Structure formats: structure tokens, C-alpha cells
Amino acid sequence: MDWFGLLFGPNGWSRLLLEGLAVTVGLALATIPFGFGFGLLLAILKLSKRRVVRGLCEAYTTFFRGIPDILALFIVYFGLNALLDRIWVALQFEGHLEMNIFVAGVIALSTVVAAYSSEVWVAALKSVAEGQREAAFALGLDRRKTFVFVTWPQLIRVALPGLGNIWMVLLKDTSLVSTLGLVDLLRAAHEANKNTGRPIFFFTVAALIYFAFSILSSVVQARLEKRANRGFA
Amino acid sequence: MLQTLQDLASFVFNVDLLRQYGWRLLEGLRITALVVCTSVTIGFVLAYFVCRARMSKNVVLSSAAAFYSTFFRGTPLLCLLYLVYYGAGELRPVLSQIGIWWFFRDAYYCCIFIFSINTSAYQSEILRGALAAVPKGQIEAAASLGLSRYRIDRHIVWPQAFLLALRPLGNELVSMIKASALAAIVTLLDLFGQTRFIFARTFDFSVYLYAALIYLVIVEIIRRLWAVMERGLSRHVLASAKS
Amino acid sequence: MGRTILFALSLIGLTSAFGTASAKEWTTVRFGMDASYAPFESVDSSGNIVGFEVDYAKVLCAKMKLTCTFQNQDWDGIMPSLLADKFDVIFSSMNITPARKEKVLFSDMYYATPIVFAGQASNKSDDVSPEALKGKVIGTQSSTIHANYLDKFYKDSDIKLYPTQDEPNLDLANGRLDYVMGDGLVEEDFIEKKGNGCCRVIAEIKRVPEIHGPGVGAAFRPSDTDLRDMFNKAIAEADADGSYAKIEAQYFKKDIRGK
Numbered sequence: 001m002d003w004f005g006l007l008f009g010p011n012g013w014s015r016l017l018l019e020g021l022a023v024t025v026g027l028a029l030a031t032i033p034f035g036f037g038f039g040l041l042l043a044i045l046k047l048s049k050r051r052v053v054r055g056l057c058e059a060y061t062t063f064f065r066g067i068p069d070i071l072a073l074f075i076v077y078f079g080l081n082a083l084l085d086r087i088w089v090a091l092q093f094e095g096h097l098e099m100n101i102f103v104a105g106v107i108a109l110s111t112v113v114a115a116y117s118s119e120v121w122v123a124a125l126k127s128v129a130e131g132q133r134e135a136a137f138a139l140g141l142d143r144r145k146t147f148v149f150v151t152w153p154q155l156i157r158v159a160l161p162g163l164g165n166i167w168m169v170l171l172k173d174t175s176l177v178s179t180l181g182l183v184d185l186l187r188a189a190h191e192a193n194k195n196t197g198r199p200i201f202f203f204t205v206a207a208l209i210y211f212a213f214s215i216l217s218s219v220v221q222a223r224l225e226k227r228a229n230r231g232f233a
Numbered sequence: 234m235l236q237t238l239q240d241l242a243s244f245v246f247n248v249d250l251l252r253q254y255g256w257r258l259l260e261g262l263r264i265t266a267l268v269v270c271t272s273v274t275i276g277f278v279l280a281y282f283v284c285r286a287r288m289s290k291n292v293v294l295s296s297a298a299a300f301y302s303t304f305f306r307g308t309p310l311l312c313l314l315y316l317v318y319y320g321a322g323e324l325r326p327v328l329s330q331i332g333i334w335w336f337f338r339d340a341y342y343c344c345i346f347i348f349s350i351n352t353s354a355y356q357s358e359i360l361r362g363a364l365a366a367v368p369k370g371q372i373e374a375a376a377s378l379g380l381s382r383y384r385i386d387r388h389i390v391w392p393q394a395f396l397l398a399l400r401p402l403g404n405e406l407v408s409m410i411k412a413s414a415l416a417a418i419v420t421l422l423d424l425f426g427q428t429r430f431i432f433a434r435t436f437d438f439s440v441y442l443y444a445a446l447i448y449l450v451i452v453e454i455i456r457r458l459w460a461v462m463e464r465g466l467s468r469h470v471l472a473s474a475k476s
Numbered sequence: 477m478g479r480t481i482l483f484a485l486s487l488i489g490l491t492s493a494f495g496t497a498s499a500k501e502w503t504t505v506r507f508g509m510d511a512s513y514a515p516f517e518s519v520d521s522s523g524n525i526v527g528f529e530v531d532y533a534k535v536l537c538a539k540m541k542l543t544c545t546f547q548n549q550d551w552d553g554i555m556p557s558l559l560a561d562k563f564d565v566i567f568s569s570m571n572i573t574p575a576r577k578e579k580v581l582f583s584d585m586y587y588a589t590p591i592v593f594a595g596q597a598s599n600k601s602d603d604v605s606p607e608a609l610k611g612k613v614i615g616t617q618s619s620t621i622h623a624n625y626l627d628k629f630y631k632d633s634d635i636k637l638y639p640t641q642d643e644p645n646l647d648l649a650n651g652r653l654d655y656v657m658g659d660g661l662v663e664e665d666f667i668e669k670k671g672n673g674c675c676r677v678i679a680e681i682k683r684v685p686e687i688h689g690p691g692v693g694a695a696f697r698p699s700d701t702d703l704r705d706m707f708n709k710a711i712a713e714a715d716a717d718g719s720y721a722k723i724e725a726q727y728f729k730k731d732i733r734g735k
Binding site for chain 2: 555615639649650652
């Protein structure tokens with residue numbers, strides 16, 4: 001097995017694999033604010049008093065949790081593209097709307113992550129007693145301060161395990177964008193395989209890298225949970 | 234304005250397509266059902282053994298089982314699928330010699346193989362969690378009554394554990410239904426595979442929406458079924474809670 | 477709330493009053509290719525797209541005095557991506573078929589190659605009729621003329637479709653497939669460079685006009701007639717001054733220009 005040569009030789013694939021890894025990690029990190037953030041927004045809306053708002057959010061969540069992630073990616077990728085383009089043209093702006101494939105990947109992944117995480121956020125929001133907010137108001141804290149100092153610490157403590165699980169799913173789901181043409185780690189391994197005919201080597205390397213990241217994520221999650229739980233019995 | 238709305242409606246739904254290709258979607262659904270049922274069942278059996286290994290006193294066995302479940306939950310299924318599918322091709326001479334090339338030659342068997350392993354990793358964790366959640370006091374009480382280890386497991390621990398595991402196992406089944414779509418990437422014409430085939434012919438976006446609808450219906454049926462099962466199996470718990 | 481909506485709608489109405497369709501000045505052209513089709517286009521170990529069509533495209537761009545960029549796009553999504561404006565031209569060995577002409581605009585044909593069945597080296601028979609291949613496993617790329625051809629004429633065979641042309645070739649090499657249908661030069665390139673003696677080209681099949689078309693052309697959005705005309709002019713110029721022949725000679729032993 002010419003490991004060294006395959007990776008680092010004159011035609012070595014290590015560079016493409018590293019670039020793929022950068023894309024994978026980049027996708028996952030970029031999805032955090034949009035996916036989890038949008039999920040929190042959805043959760044807040046789900047607790048709204050208006051039935052229509054609740055119904056729409058429930059429908060969104062049910063849809064994206066009930067279909068395969070890869071199908072959701074395809075729908076968002078092709079559908080969003082086509083829809084936005086039609087809107088752009090209907091508004092008669094110059095030329096066409098172009099969406100960078102990385103951005104498209106982030107949007108697609110965020111759509112799915114938002115649906116999954118909204119369930120976690122709802123449970124967390126419900127667990128923060130209403131009384132706390134009222135007490136904070138009574139003490140003179142405005143809405144922003146209440147959220148930052150009272151609601152959020154308790155919220156994140158309950159939500160962290162669930163969000164951690166979703167992060168793991170997200171790490172693995174980034175491999176699905178390889179089917180859309182974005183060159184992530186898995187796609188890089190696949191290209192290397194197609195060119196060299198050594199699937200076992202390259203896919204094992206890719207699998208081990210993903211595994212390493214999932215272990216790293218577990219460690220980080222444990223640390224974060226410990227920190228979020230300080231001050232609680 | 235009306236024209237735009239009409240355009241949007243016809244953009245989203247296309248009945249002609251269903252008439253021409255609907256049979257393909259149903260055929261794909263059949264394959265998906267076959268793949269999922271087979272994988273989940275084999276996975277459950279595997280999970281039982283992995284779970285036993287994990288809880289055994291033998292350090293080698295329990296660490297091997299721990300590594301198994303962590304590894305197969307921590308790597309993307311698509312990556313593992315490629316590894317098995319193309320890797321088997323690379324190992325063809327060896328596999329032929331042992332006489333199992335016929336198995337890995339077929340995309341269907343490759344999928345079943347790796348899907349079963351993947352779901353067994355998740356199911357073994359579910360079973361482990363459920364077993365741990367059975368109150369220790371029950372086991373001690375049973376032991377003090379003189380029941381053998383086997384009887385304790387069979388009549389006290391496992392029935393309760395199974396009830397606790399029911400909801401997560403149902404979630405895992407739904408998870409597997411969704412993950413099975415990956416089989417399409419290695420030429421298997423399951424529901425998602427047929428969807429891609431139809432899209433390649435027609436370039437009509439609505440086929441993806443039809444597929445989504447079918448998946449949603451299946452998942453909803455499973456959820457309802459599971460709720461009925463849960464209610465049925467925990468009648469005794471609910472009854473005592475009421476009284 | 478209602479007032480905000482009204483305001484937004486009137487803004488949209490105003491902008492649409494200002495929109496005018498002006499003829500586009502082409503300075504940059506984005507090429508979309510499925511770079512899994514050596515020797516026409518493939519990805520090298522640095523991640524660059526290389527191949528015959530890349531070199532040819534660069535020549536055409538020089539003649540049209542345009543800047544060219546190249547994007548890798550999976551074949552299944554290459555037409556929707558063109559229509560959704562991800563790039564401006566498909567330059568990826570796309571055959572000019574009547575079905576495709578309904579959706580996109582084609583340039584003049586710029587090459588035509590034989591379509592072949594490749595098979596196992598151990599397969600001594602040259603018979604590739606549907607009866608002979610009954611029950612055999614044949615692989616090819618999905619969304620291609622080959623897939624359509626097999627679907628129409630080889631109904632008794634087990635047809636497997638793959639996202640790229642590389643993959644059925646790999647599966648032919650490891651024995652999963654009995655036959656692969658594909659472009660003659662692509663198959664020869666694979667057998668020569670990566671086959672390791674596994675396979676051979678079995679037979680060529682005759683092009684069926686409605687399914688295969690006459691040959692390969694560049695595809696554009698239906699509205700980009702000006703770009704298409706520029707390409708046709710450049711293609712004619714490349715023929716006339718020999719630059720096409722020069723690139724062709726670097727890659728192929730036979731003439732593939734077709735007419």
C-alpha cells in the first residue's frame with residue numbers, strides 16, 4: 001500500500017482532501033448561526049398565541065423532519081434556486097441571481113437543522129419557568145437584560161445535549177452536499193478514488209477524519225455542558 | 234399577478250407527470266420498504282448482541298462493542314456506503330476466493346449490509362439506555378426472591394426495558410427510512426432513486442415534492458402506529474398512574 | 477403591519493417600472509462541465525479541471541476575446557443549473573438531441589465520436605444485440621443519451637445508472653457489470669489508463685438520430701442567442717486556422733471533428 005505516495009507524492013491527493021475538509025468544517029460552522037438561530041426563532045414562534053403562526057411553524061418542522069435529509073437538500077438547492085431566480089426576473093432586475101454553491105449548501109443545511117433544533121429549543125423554552133421573567137421585570141431588568149442574564153443561561157443548559165446531538169447529525173449531513181457537486185471531504189475522497197482506483201484507502205481515511213471530528217465534538221460538548229451547568233445542583 | 238400565481242402553481246404541481254411515471258414511484262417505494270425492513274430487523278438482532286457485549290464484564294468485549302457503536306454512529310453513512318460498495322470492488326479477488334463476491338456484487342446487499350451495521354450501533358445504544366433505566370431495586374428484589382439471572386432478565390428487566398426503548402426505537406425506524414434514500418447513490422432504484430430518474434427525464438421539479446409527500450405519509454403512519462403500540466403496551470402503567 | 481405590506485408592494489411596483497431589458501455585453505463567460513469524463517474533462521490531483529474540452533474552450537475564448545472560468549457541475553443537475561444561471565454555457569460533451577433542443581440552445585456541432593459497448597476482457601463474443609445481452613448487467617451514466625438508448629432497446633437487460641461515467645467504468649473493472657455503454661474515446665481512455673487489462677471495447681453501435689443526435693455541441697440558455705452566435709463564429713475560426721486540429725492531435729489519434 002503506497003500510503004505516502006498516494007497522499008503526498010507528486011500526484012498526491014492530500015491537498016484536495018484538506019481542501020475538502022476545510023469545506024466540510026466551514027459548512028458545519030457556517031450553519032450553526034443560521035440553523036440553530038432560525039430554529040430558536042421557530043421555537044419562539046411555535047409558542048405564539050396566534051394559531052396560524054403556530055400551525056405554519058409546525059408544518060415547516062414536520063416537513064423537514066419527515067423527509068430524507070438528502071431529499072430536503074435537493075429540494076432547497078434546486079427549488080430555492082429556481083424560485084429566487086423567478087422572483088429576481090419578475091422584479092426585472094438586471095441579469096440573474098447567482099447563488100454560490102457553498103452558500104446554497106449552507107442554506108439547505110440550515111433549513112434542515114432549524115427544523116430539528118426547533119424541537120429542542122421548544123422543550124428548553126418551556127422549561128424556563130415563566131415566573132423567572134416576571135421576577136426579572138419586577139427587579140427592573142428590561143427585555144434584553146432579562147434574556148441575556150436570566151433566560152439564556154437556563155435555556156442553553158437544557159438545550160445543550162439536544163443541540164449537541166444535532167451538531168453530530170450536521171457534521172455527517174455535510175457529506176450529503178457532495179452529491180450536489182460541492183467538493184467537501186467525502187467528494188474529495190470520491191474524486192481521489194475515481195482517479196486512482198483505491199477506494200478502501202481513501203474512504204477509510206475520510207471515515208477516520210469524520211470519526212476524529214465526532215470525538216472532538218463530544219469532548220467539546222462535555223466541556224460546554226459542564227460550564228453551562230455551573231451553579232446548578 | 235394571476236398569471237404569476239398560476240405559473241407558481243403549475244411550477245409546483247404537475248399531474249401529467251404522475252400519470253406517466255407514478256408507477257415508478259410506487260415501485261421505488263416497494264424497494265425502500267424492503268431495504269428498511271430488512272436492515273432494521275437484522276440491525277435489531279445485531280444490536281442485542283452488541284449491547285450484551287457492551288455490558289459484559291470482559292474488558293476486551295466491552296471496549297470492542299463501545300468502539301463499534303461510537304465508530305458507526307460517528308461516521309457519515311454515505312462515506313461507509315461508498316467504502317463498502319467500492320471497497321468490495323477493490324477486494325474482488327479476495328472475496329471471490331472466499332466465495333462471497335456474489336453478495337457484495339449486488340448493490341442491494343451492500344446497502345443492507347452497511348445499513349444494518351449502522352442502525353445496530355444506534356439501536357444498541359438505545360437498548361443500553363433502556364436497560365440502565367430499569368430500576369435497580371427490581372433486580373435486587375427479584376434476586377432476593379431467588380430468581381435466576383436468566384429469569385430476572387427474561388421476565389423483569391427486558392419487558393420493562395423494551396417498553397422504555399419503544400419510543401427511541403420508533404425514532405430510529407423513522408431515521409432509517411430517511412437514511413435509506415442514500416441507496417439511490419449506488420444505483421439502487423428505491424423511492425429516491427426513482428425520483429432522480431424521473432427528474433433526469435423530465436427536469437420537472439415537482440417530482441421531488443411528490444417524493445417528499447410519500448415519505449411524509451409513511452413517516453406519519455409509523456408515528457401513529459407507534460403511538461398505538463405504546464398505549465397498548467403501557468396500559469398497566471397508565472392504569473396504575475390513574476388510580 | 478398592513479401599511480408595511482402596502483409600502484413594500486408599491487416599492488416593487490416602482491422598480492418594475494424602471495426595469496429594461498438591455499442586450500448584455502459579454503466580458504466573462506462561465507463554463508459548466510461535469511469533470512468526470514477523461515480525456516474530455518477531468519479533475520487532476522490539484523483540483524483543477526483539465527482535458528480536451530478545457531483546452532478547446534480556452535482557444536475559443538481567446539478568439540472571442542473573453543475571460544473564461546470553469547465550474548464543475550454534476551451531470552444530473554447541469555441543465556437545471558444552466559437555466560438557473562449558475563453558468564453561461566455547458567461545454568461538457570453534451571450531444572445535440574431533439575429532446576434537449578426543446579430546453580436549451582445549441583451551438584454548431586464540434587465533435588462526434590463513436591458510441592460503444594465496453595465489456596470484460598474475458599468476454600470473447602462481439603455480439604451486442606439486445607437478445608445476446610438479455611439478462612446481463614449493463615451500466616451507464618444517468619441523464620445521458622446512452623441511458624435513453626438502453627432504456628429503449630435493451631429492456632431485457634439489467635440496467636444500472638450512475639451519477640458519473642467514471643463509476644460504471646470502475647464497476648466494469650471490478651466485475652460488477654458485464655457491459656458499459658459510453659463514448660468510445662472515454663472508454664478507450666479508461667481501459668488504457670486504468671483498466672489494467674480488465675476490459676475491452678466490444679462493439680460500436682450506430683447513432684439513432686432521435687436519441688443520439690449528430691454530435692456534441694455547446695448548450696446555452698434560449699435567450700442567449702448572441703452568445704451562441706459568438707461561439708459559432710469562434711468554432712469556425714478555430715477550424716479554419718488549425719487550432720482545433722492542433723489540440724485534437726494532442727489528445728487523439730483519430731479525427732473526431734465530424735461535420
